[in-house]
Amino acid sequence: MSVLAIRGLSKAFGGVRAVNDVSFAIGPGEFLAMIGPNGAGKSTCFNMINGQLAPDSGEILLGDRNIAGMAPRAIWRLGVGRTFQVAATFASMTVVENVQMALLSYAGDLYRLWRPAAALHRERALELLAQVGMQDAADRPSRELAYGDVKRVELAIALANEPRLLLMDEPTAGMAPRERNDLIKLVKQLVLERGISVLFTEHSMDVVFSFADRIIVLARGRLIADGNAAAIRDNPQVQEVYFGTGKTFSNEASPGAAP
């Protein structure tokens, strides 16, 4: 049985059909890449799965529960973590406090008024930071971090609630090519250990083809292909979307694209 199954998902903004009758599924532990040109509807898909947007129609089944239209925080509690296309932290907190914040929320401690938060879940937060290689920056103000490091901290935060499913919208946008590979490698390793399913979008085809278990392709809101690397590479429709417009797979990358 799949961890997440999307059926006939649609969303329009005014006249723009951002996501149009999209269906796909993610199996347990699967590392699924969603690709497509800018404006294809990828972020809109993510926003519906995590509850930030309510779909116009369609089902989002987490296990056998339809989560379409639920609030982001409720969906998070069901074990769906996410990172954002434009990464940011809670700017007035230190790095470790950012992770602690998610742990406090996960443990149901948010309404506690007495015990100082600084000491709560600190060990676990440091552990998570160590796993993403950020333990040395733990007590620095998070707003001083380099962008690539912010992405790593976001990853640590997203792992705090031991998610079943992780949504990562362009986790490597705005990073240098080497950093990209490292980050995705790290993600892959972490989720393999935990058996987490991942849905991610990524512009670098090198990264996608070397790490993804499976690939789905979105274009103008529609799902046009679903298969493994070889199948996607040879798919004429996909080639048309990418090559037909004069673009190639590799230079499609556009860091800092609008969210």
Add this chain to the structure above:
Amino acid sequence: MTLDALLFQAINGLSSASGLFFIAVGLSLIFGVTRIINLAHGSLYMMGTYIAYSFATKIGGVIGFWGGILATAIIVGCIGALIEILLLRRIYRAPELFQLLATFALVLVFNDMTHWIWGSEDLLGPRAPGLAGSVELLGRRLPSYDLFLALAGPVVLLILHFTLKVTRFGRLIRAATQDREMVGALGVNQAVLFTSVFALGAALAGLGGALQVAREPATLATDLIALGDAFVVVVVGGMGSITGAYLAAVIIAEVKALCIGIGVVNFGGIAVNFSKFTLVAEFLVMAIVLIVRPYGLLGKPQGAVRSVAEPEEPIRAATPMLKLLAAVVLGLLLFLPVLAQSSPYLMILGIDVLIAVIFATSLHFIMGPGGMHSFGHAAYFGLGAYGAALLVKWLAAPMGIALAAAPLVALAGALLFGWFAVRLSGVYLAMLTLAFAQIVWAAVFQWEGFTGGSNGVIGVWPKPPFDQGWAFFLLTLALATIAVLLLRRFLFAPFGYAMRAGRDSPLRAEAIGIDVKRIHWLAFAIAGCICGVAGGLFAFAKGSISPESIHVGRSIDGLVMVLLGGIQTLTGPIVGASVFALLQDTIMRQTEYWRALLGAVILVLVLAFPSGIVGAFSNLWRRLRGPS
């Protein structure tokens, strides 16, 4: 009442609607283009009445009156242009809160300036030459000047409407209202556009004020009343929409007229006098509109709210230095009653400062870490003060009970108002909190039978031993210390972190399971509750409470205290409140023109020390220590 009487009131309402429209339309235009909420707008209106009075009496006749009205509009327009050029230009990029404070400083300065030029007497102008009589309508007499006003509003609306539609200036205004960035792209000289819009808006306010000269006396209280009215109209109509402003003006004027028209009604033996609810009704309309349509009847959502300019440092537990300092201060305060034996006034001063500290610290709790810029914190002060005082008045409650009830009454109010307020953000939250505070104030003011109306409640004196200054001081000190430590504790607890997470990034906070609205609602309630303690203490310290002490001025004082100390520091509000209360009790009592002085302090603060006293000191300290 008869249908005729109702109809007559409705027509009468239209002339009030024109008045409201003139007050509000300039504010709306200015906000639409510059995104500045000009709190001095009511002052421009007030000065309009005074200037027109001078023309009408000094020159006199048709020229002095009608020519004077036009000249007034031009003069006030020029004042507006000066304000824009000299002050606002420097703060377009500053956080909203600072812009509001800077323009409030102008309110204070203009009030004292008017006071200085025209004196404190109310000045009633002559009747309008040519329109001094009245017309017969539905068997009643309607002054022909009122009829003229009723028509003047729609005429000006039409003229403005076509100006905006047809001329290049109008097109620019509309473009800027819809999309600020676009104006830059059009290659328009933004400075000139902003200055002329400000002048136009000010001229309209001046015209509105001048037109009142034949109807109502010029008084120094007009500025805040007109400002309140202007806000209600603009917020109800939608910021930046002139048609919305007229629509809202008509609705509000008619609701008020209806209240007066209905008069006293018997509900199963209980007589309710609706004409007493005019003030409450106005703010109630605004609150309802803000809740149902947060951007007003004809307004459009105004993009994201800007955040505070300077990023904030992570909070740190108190250093040994700070703890030592706190202990020393506390020790000194405990010793103060001994010093006070020679000068009893010291105790009164001390009590005032401590009450201000509770007030400001509770406001900072939601303003700083919560990011909710409440412009109506006086409501919870008032609920606490009146809660305590009314218990004493009606139930002869002992002081202990009354003081314990104060925070509970305030808590109830904060839970109710906060539930609505946290659904908005930025300017809209500021306006809604202001509206709620005005509802509390108006209810207290107009519900004479229960609250004593404008006289307030008197005879709320503490019982022995607290009738002694030193004993009451120590009680206040104890409660203030508890309040400050409690709020600080909350900020370091998970709850305080969740508050800040929700402020830093609501989206991300929600994405990790934080119910931001709920957290902020509870924070609002906690702040209101603690503020109620200050109110309760205030009532007993003064022996009385009146609507005047819970007016919008108190809310603004709170904002000044918080900013004076520094919004981004936890000790800031304590320092800010102390300095402010000391200034108020000492220097400001010495001069008749304390308003202008306070205004000047605010302006210096906003322009020169945007991070407040404590902020400035810690910046200095960091720079001295060098990069470490």
